[in-house]
Amino acid sequence: MKKNIAQKFSIILSVLIVILIVLSFVHESFWIKQMLKKPRYTVAEATTDWHQKNNNGVGTDYKYRVKDKIYFATTNCSYQKGDQFLIIFDSLKPKNAKVLGIYSIENYLIDLKIPVNGWKYEDVPFKIDSNTIKKYVQDGNIEPFEYDQE
Numbered sequence: 001m002k003k004n005i006a007q008k009f010s011i012i013l014s015v016l017i018v019i020l021i022v023l024s025f026v027h028e029s030f031w032i033k034q035m036l037k038k039p040r041y042t043v044a045e046a047t048t049d050w051h052q053k054n055n056n057g058v059g060t061d062y063k064y065r066v067k068d069k070i071y072f073a074t075t076n077c078s079y080q081k082g083d084q085f086l087i088i089f090d091s092l093k094p095k096n097a098k099v100l101g102i103y104s105i106e107n108y109l110i111d112l113k114i115p116v117n118g119w120k121y122e123d124v125p126f127k128i129d130s131n132t133i134k135k136y137v138q139d140g141n142i143e144p145f146e147y148d149q150e
Helices: 001-037 130-138
Strands: 038-046 049-053 058-067 067-074 084-090 098-106
Touching: 001 038, 001 084, 038 098, 038 130, 049 067, 058 084, 067 098, 098 130
Parallel strands: none
Antiparallel strands: 038 058, 038 084, 049 058, 058 067, 084 098
């Protein structure tokens, strides 16, 4: 009897875990689609070097400012503390953001005047490609060299 209950419990637990994993993928896909409807761009700064697991997970912690609020997140891209990089975020929910590891911030761009609401696509002061960004963000791909920038 106890063995039967333990088997049922483990089956139910396994099914719940699978459902949770599927729901998390669906949720991320949904907010990425929402973000791509009204995207904005800004520059983020790495606040740590790449690290193994800590309170924020594995990767590089970074911060970015939208309006008067500073947001903190972690990316699986490898940066050094102080590095700056381009991110895309949802203009309606700025906490939903993705690092665009396919674009680097060159030294001559570091002192850019960044609008408090971020840039619209056409206002970004260097060349970016919306189709490449869309593919990169939707793929969840962390290998920037796989994306051609012509």
